[in-house]
Amino acid sequence: MGKKYSTRNFEIEWANDIDIAACETFRNYFKQDIVCGDINKILSGKHNLGLFEKQLPKKIDIVLGGFPCQDFSHAGKRKGFGSKRGNLYQSMAEVVRKTQPLIFMAENVKGLLTMNNGDAIKTIVNDFEKLGYHVVYKLLLAADYGVPQMRERVIIIGTKKTKLPPFKHPDPLLKKESWITLGQALGDLEKVELGKVPNHFWSKAKKNKGQGNGLVAANKPGPTMRSEHHGNIEYHWNGKRRLSAREAARIQSFPDDFIFYPSTSAAYKQIGNAVPPVLGWHMASSIERFLDKNLK
Numbered sequence: 001m002g003k004k005y006s007t008r009n010f011e012i013e014w015a016n017d018i019d020i021a022a023c024e025t026f027r028n029y030f031k032q033d034i035v036c037g038d039i040n041k042i043l044s045g046k047h048n049l050g051l052f053e054k055q056l057p058k059k060i061d062i063v064l065g066g067f068p069c070q071d072f073s074h075a076g077k078r079k080g081f082g083s084k085r086g087n088l089y090q091s092m093a094e095v096v097r098k099t100q101p102l103i104f105m106a107e108n109v110k111g112l113l114t115m116n117n118g119d120a121i122k123t124i125v126n127d128f129e130k131l132g133y134h135v136v137y138k139l140l141l142a143a144d145y146g147v148p149q150m151r152e153r154v155i156i157i158g159t160k161k162t163k164l165p166p167f168k169h170p171d172p173l174l175k176k177e178s179w180i181t182l183g184q185a186l187g188d189l190e191k192v193e194l195g196k197v198p199n200h201f202w203s204k205a206k207k208n209k210g211q212g213n214g215l216v217a218a219n220k221p222g223p224t225m226r227s228e229h230h231g232n233i234e235y236h237w238n239g240k241r242r243l244s245a246r247e248a249a250r251i252q253s254f255p256d257d258f259i260f261y262p263s264t265s266a267a268y269k270q271i272g273n274a275v276p277p278v279l280g281w282h283m284a285s286s287i288e289r290f291l292d293k294n295l296k
Contacts, residue, residue, distance in 0.1 A: 227272030
């Protein structure tokens, strides 16, 4: 959208993802390494670190995590704690226990709030509180923060009780009438030929009765970009084709120089799994202000 988001005062010390394609994308864009593997094996010492891979630091200021959300999603099977993935929040809790950060931030889907009649979020909050943290959470709508997408996500913030007060989430920045529409975000790509810009390739999956077979509207923000669409990403408002991976990335607020590897299907998955960068930037800004205010 032509807006410059200045760099916040943070440095990435250590990163991990289990998805090989996501790791390739991370290395290419951020020009630094990432430990690619199962966090459970990494924490237990069963992961053989590569030549450039670092051990988890013993001390860190901030821990960020997006433990798998599909099992808590309204769009998924809602297995929640009954699945192996649904319990991976415990791995994030273990990282927090080991590194004792000043603050941690976790992201998850709206469905987490109603899973197990609300007991899932209570369990997660309780487990993090036991580690010595004030824990607060709030449901945020990405469109309220300058992202052209109706994506709702639960943002959980923990602050170390001995050093910080509870965190307050940033207030919405935009009202409904000011939301960015898909026409504004994608209009210039509508007639751009296949492959003329990075990741501008689209799924050729035939229309069916499943999710993602409707047309997006040019005069509204887009629907939530999903990671497990299996080719069924929504159709462009012109009805002639599905949205390209680059258009999906725009809907998530990725800049055009952020290139996803190694394929279109891998790009769709990574984009759907991501936190919208602009929303992440606003959270980072809020956290930076909070730390500057409360740390001597």
